[in-house]
Amino acid sequence: MTQAATTEHHTPVEHTTTGLNNRKLLMWAFLGSDVMFFGAFIATYLVYRGKSLVGPYPSEVLNIPITTVSTFVLLMSSLAMVLALHYVKEGEKNKGTLWILVVVVLGTIFMGFQFVEFREFAHLGLTPRTNIFGTTFFILTGIHGAHVTIGVIWMAFLAYSSNSGALRSDNALDLEIAGLYWHFVDIVWIVIFTVIYLISANDAPPPGMESVIH
Amino acid sequence: MTTNALTFPRFFPRPQSETGIWGWIGTVDHKRIGTLYGITSFLWFLVAGVEALLIRVQLASAENTFIGPEFYNQLFTMHGTTMVFLVIMPLSAAFFNWLIPLQIGARDVAFPRLNALSYWVFLFGSLIMNAGWITGDAPNGGWFGYAPNSGVTFNPGLGMTYWVVGLNILGVASIAAGLNFIITIINMRAPGMSMFKMPVFTWMTLVTSVLLVLAMPILAVAGIQLQTDRVYGTHFFNSLAGGDPVMWQHIFWLFGHPEVYILILPAMGIVSEVLPTFSRKPLFGYAFVVFAGIVIGFMGWFVWSHHMFTVGLGPAANTAFAMSTMLIAVPTGVKIFNWIGTMWRGNIQLNTAMLFSISFIAMFTIGGLSGVMHASPPTDSQQQDTYFIVAHFHYVLVGGALLGIFSGIYFWWPKFTGWFLNEKLGIANWALMLIGMNLQFGPQHWLGMDGMPRRIYTYAENMGWEGSNLAASIGGFILGFGILLFMINIVYSRMNKKIAPADPWDGRTLEWSTSSPPPVHDFDEIPVVVYRDDFWFKKHPETISEYYHNDHDVEDIAPSATQTAEEHEDDHGGHEGIHLPDKSYYPFILGVGIAIFGIGFLTNTYVIAAGVPIFLWGMLGWSMEPVNDPT
Amino acid sequence: MASLWRKLTHHDGNGWWNLPHTASNEPNPPHEGPIGGAWLGNIWRIMTYGGVSHAGPGFYWLVGLFLSIVTLIEVWLFDIGAVLGGWYIPLLLILSLLKFIGVVAFFMHLRFDHRLFTYLFGASMVVGIFIFTLLLLLLEFGNQPPN
Ligand SMILES: [Cu+2]
Numbered sequence: 004m005t006q007a008a009t010t011e012h013h014t015p016v017e018h019t020t021t022g023l024n025n026r027k028l029l030m031w032a033f034l035g036s037d038v039m040f041f042g043a044f045i046a047t048y049l050v051y052r053g054k055s056l057v058g059p060y061p062s063e064v065l066n067i068p069i070t071t072v073s074t075f076v077l078l079m080s081s082l083a084m085v086l087a088l089h090y091v092k093e094g095e096k097n098k099g100t101l102w103i104l105v106v107v108v109l110g111t112i113f114m115g116f117q118f119v120e121f122r123e124f125a126h127l128g129l130t131p132r133t134n135i136f137g138t139t140f141f142i143l144t145g146i147h148g149a150h151v152t153i154g155v156i157w158m159a160f161l162a163y164s165s166n167s168g169a170l171r172s173d174n175a176l177d178l179e180i181a182g183l184y185w186h187f188v189d190i191v192w193i194v195i196f197t198v199i200y201l202i203s204a205n206d207a208p209p210p211g212m213e214s215v216i217h
Numbered sequence: 218m219t220t221n222a223l224t225f226p227r228f229f230p231r232p233q234s235e236t237g238i239w240g241w242i243g244t245v246d247h248k249r250i251g252t253l254y255g256i257t258s259f260l261w262f263l264v265a266g267v268e269a270l271l272i273r274v275q276l277a278s279a280e281n282t283f284i285g286p287e288f289y290n291q292l293f294t295m296h297g298t299t300m301v302f303l304v305i306m307p308l309s310a311a312f313f314n315w316l317i318p319l320q321i322g323a324r325d326v327a328f329p330r331l332n333a334l335s336y337w338v339f340l341f342g343s344l345i346m347n348a349g350w351i352t353g354d355a356p357n358g359g360w361f362g363y364a365p366n367s368g369v370t371f372n373p374g375l376g377m378t379y380w381v382v383g384l385n386i387l388g389v390a391s392i393a394a395g396l397n398f399i400i401t402i403i404n405m406r407a408p409g410m411s412m413f414k415m416p417v418f419t420w421m422t423l424v425t426s427v428l429l430v431l432a433m434p435i436l437a438v439a440g441i442q443l444q445t446d447r448v449y450g451t452h453f454f455n456s457l458a459g460g461d462p463v464m465w466q467h468i469f470w471l472f473g474h475p476e477v478y479i480l481i482l483p484a485m486g487i488v489s490e491v492l493p494t495f496s497r498k499p500l501f502g503y504a505f506v507v508f509a510g511i512v513i514g515f516m517g518w519f520v521w522s523h524h525m526f527t528v529g530l531g532p533a534a535n536t537a538f539a540m541s542t543m544l545i546a547v548p549t550g551v552k553i554f555n556w557i558g559t560m561w562r563g564n565i566q567l568n569t570a571m572l573f574s575i576s577f578i579a580m581f582t583i584g585g586l587s588g589v590m591h592a593s594p595p596t597d598s599q600q601q602d603t604y605f606i607v608a609h610f611h612y613v614l615v616g617g618a619l620l621g622i623f624s625g626i627y628f629w630w631p632k633f634t635g636w637f638l639n640e641k642l643g644i645a646n647w648a649l650m651l652i653g654m655n656l657q658f659g660p661q662h663w664l665g666m667d668g669m670p671r672r673i674y675t676y677a678e679n680m681g682w683e684g685s686n687l688a689a690s691i692g693g694f695i696l697g698f699g700i701l702l703f704m705i706n707i708v709y710s711r712m713n714k715k716i717a718p719a720d721p722w723d724g725r726t727l728e729w730s731t732s733s734p735p736p737v738h739d740f741d742e743i744p745v746v747v748y749r750d751d752f753w754f755k756k757h758p759e760t761i762s763e764y765y766h767n768d769h770d771v772e773d774i775a776p777s778a779t780q781t782a783e784e785h786e787d788d789h790g791g792h793e794g795i796h797l798p799d800k801s802y803y804p805f806i807l808g809v810g811i812a813i814f815g816i817g818f819l820t821n822t823y824v825i826a827a828g829v830p831i832f833l834w835g836m837l838g839w840s841m842e843p844v845n846d847p848t
Numbered sequence: 849m850a851s852l853w854r855k856l857t858h859h860d861g862n863g864w865w866n867l868p869h870t871a872s873n874e875p876n877p878p879h880e881g882p883i884g885g886a887w888l889g890n891i892w893r894i895m896t897y898g899g900v901s902h903a904g905p906g907f908y909w910l911v912g913l914f915l916s917i918v919t920l921i922e923v924w925l926f927d928i929g930a931v932l933g934g935w936y937i938p939l940l941l942i943l944s945l946l947k948f949i950g951v952v953a954f955f956m957h958l959r960f961d962h963r964l965f966t967y968l969f970g971a972s973m974v975v976g977i978f979i980f981t982l983l984l985l986l987l988e989f990g991n992q993p994p995n
Binding site for chain 1: 433
């Protein structure tokens with residue numbers, strides 16, 4: 004039964020009103036929904052910016068050089084993603100698999116950066132419970148990190164599929180849709196990097212409120 | 218084609234049975250899922266109705282001691298939450314499920330398994346939401362859960378945690394359903410059916426789905442923030458740490474006002490189908506009705522602070538939101554005039570569905586007008602938190618959404634089941650509901666004007682409120698008796714089955730062109746659409762010239778439609794080629810995984826870990842399962 | 849105005865911003881290149897994989913380079929933030945918007961794809977930006993006492 008079902012499995016001929024694929028439309032509509040999700044978190048962060056009553060304050064903990072590197076890593080994973088899609092579409096299995104793996108590795112490195120950053124902040128005395136900056140910062144970047152994690156798992160699955168030959172040029176759409184998700188996670192980080200890191204990193208504690216001694 | 222699809226170990230065979238519990242658990246048929254939605258939300262409707270009646274018994278006399286303040290808080294919280302999230306929204310979803318594929322001439326929704334997932338997640342979410350009744354600490358912070366009252370400081374215990382976790386799970390279901398219907402309506406229409414030939418109900422479903430997809434994430438954010446505040450000690454709404462409880466109000470109403478339109482637009486769509494059918498005229502000003510719906514869907518985003526006029530946002534903000542709120546009454550008014558215009562000089566047939574629809578217009582207008590009253594901040598500061606507000610939104614939600622939905626039930630029941638509901642009992646049902654709701658909510662207008670506050674479990678004897686409150690309570694029981702009559706009607710009509718033909722009302726839209734109830738594959742042949750109200754004009758070609766004045770209008774449409782039809786036939790190869798989506802257990806399994814996550818948030822983090830394997834099993838099985846989706 | 853709108857929204861307009869088509873079974877469109885002129889057009893064609901279908905690896909590397917450079921500029925602006933005073937915030941927002949558009953338009957293929965995708969995503973961006981900006985303005989300036 005399983006075998007028969009598998010061999011009969013084929014993608015039916017596309018027949019939709021607009022001629023566009025349903026799943027791809029679904030992904031775009033979902034991303035539109037996710038815009039509102041992240042939008043509300045980012046808006047919350049901005050509303051509460053500078054409202055912390057106790058330290059540590061952003062300028063005391065945010066580490067721009069390191070975050071620049073992790074941002075670069077995530078941006079490059081997006082590049083790897085389009086390249087992977089390109090080669091899978093071209094039917095170049097090995098190159099495709101390789102670039103998907105690059106996405107997985109870069110995504111994992113990004114997660115590692117975030118893990119180290121969170122641990123470092125906790126070490127400096129900043130947790131979600133410390134102050135309103137900690138609350139908004141950890142929840143927003145944590146939710147983003149959760150998105151990255153899901154993306155990495157998804158990509159690892161696709162790397163396996165590509166390697167085993169289940170992901171080919173004729174169903175490269177599977178990868179394209181996953182790619183849309185991945186790029187979206189990337190653009191959210193572009194906004195987070197600017198709004199949280201670059202813009203807030205100058206938010207120094209009020210005089211006499213310094214809490215972190217470097 | 219050489220396939221090299223990945224396979225996933227299967228623990229039990231793919232569902233095959235059509236009947237029995239496993240048939241329902243494995244179903245992906247939009248009609249059966251619609252039935253599941255309908256039955257589940259009707260049961261919750263009864264629960265919320267009983268809650269309302271308990272409230273009314275308590276308020277029937279002054280200084281009543283029938284129920285205490287604690288229980289009263291739980292009752293009004295759960296009555297509101299249940300009615301909004303577990304009754305009106307899923308009842309609308311039942312109609313979406315049943316009707317959208319039928320109205321656009323499709324064999325199923327775009328993502329049948331996602332559709333099943335929406336239902337299961339909704340079911341589990343609703344159970345978690347109500348779990349507090351069993352453990353004895355039901356949510357008690359109001360349906361809007363205002364912080365800090367909903368925070369752990371003022372509201373310890375699990376009560377509001379049930380609420381917030383339940384709400385977030387329901388949000389998943391709503392977003393999934395919303396996405397599904399957006400794609401279905403955009404992409405699954407029958408050949409020839411352009412956007413402006415879609416039935417108005419389909420249009421309103423599209424607008425509602427867009428609102429769901431964009432508004433529910435905001436509620437999810439509010440929920441996550443409240444949840445982390447309650448469980449993990451963050452400070453989103455903790456003013457001692459620089460948080461701001463007003464932020465909760467902003468985020469909640471950013472979701473909450475679009476939500477209002479999520480509740481009412483489906484009913485507006487239903488009424489826009491019923492009125493033309495029983496007036497024997499096409500809908501008056503179709504484009505206006507559609508655009509008014511779209512405009513409402515857009516403007517609904519810019520009025521949220523009218524729920525916060527008394528918070529102290531400042532005169533500039535209050536003025537701006539007062540104006541946008543008054544402005545949004547305009548497209549609503551446009552619709553009302555179009556419905557009246559539809560009936561004007563129509564050959565009106567007064568049956569139960571039509572009576573419900575007409576009273577929808579009247580009641581919704583009353584509710585809308587009292588709404589415009591508190592669009593004015595000075596007036597609102599008088600009315601805020603009084604029974605006037607309660608009267609307003611009950612006129613909109615009971616007199617509007619619920620009467621609209623009942624109209625839809627009587628209208629489409631023969632299509633859903635193949636037999637009619639009894640008309641005499643139906644009219645009695647309508648009369649009792651209409652009289653009951655007016656007697657219940659009418660007096661609340663002047664109770665509110667007289668200063669009776671909302672959300673109090675009792676009131677003093679000498680306030681002069683007893684008479685009106687007693688009337689309201691009697692009205693509540695009359696309304697409840699109307700609902701009882703509806704159930705009696707179902708049983709009675711089921712026993713004396715009056716078989717319905719495919720097209721019992723001389724209908725206008727495609728769902729009437731297939732048998733009652735429709736076959737599993739909906740249509741033997743996918744219809745080809747030439748006109749708006751295509752089915753009607755094909756039945757009554759003599760009326761075409763009345764409504765299509767320009768001959769080339771029709772010719773423009775016709776050839777392209779037939780051409781598409783030919784292509785279509787090629788694809789499907791006629792009758793034998795009909796393929797229906799395969800049944801699947803994975804939506805249920807995934808739903809169970811999500812439910813376990815929810816239970817984990819309520820109890821112990823380790824439970825979440827226990828949910829992970831089930832969740833992954835569902836995900837992987839789902840993605841590797843061979844499918845026959847209509848894509 | 850109408851033609852400008854058409855050029856901005858339709859993929860078959862022929863402005864310099866018009867990038868090659870996606871649909872590869874269409875005949876090759878005449879190539880003007882991204883900023884006009886035969887010389888640049890030639891380079892453009894090589895970059896975009898012969899200019900036939902969607903953009904190719906060379907073009908993607910270019911976008912990746914662009915993203916990295918803009919990020920570096922952003923960090924540099926941050927470093928000299930003290931010099932720029934309050935101005936660096938709008939500058940940073942504009943730069944991140946550029947990156948955002950770069951990824952959405954090219955990596956996510958929106959520029960080469962069916963307009964419906966743009967509308968779906970764009971509509972939610974518009975609603976989101978509108979209401980959250982409104983919210984921020986409201987909380988920033990809303991409750992100042994009247995003069
Ligand atoms: Cu509102």
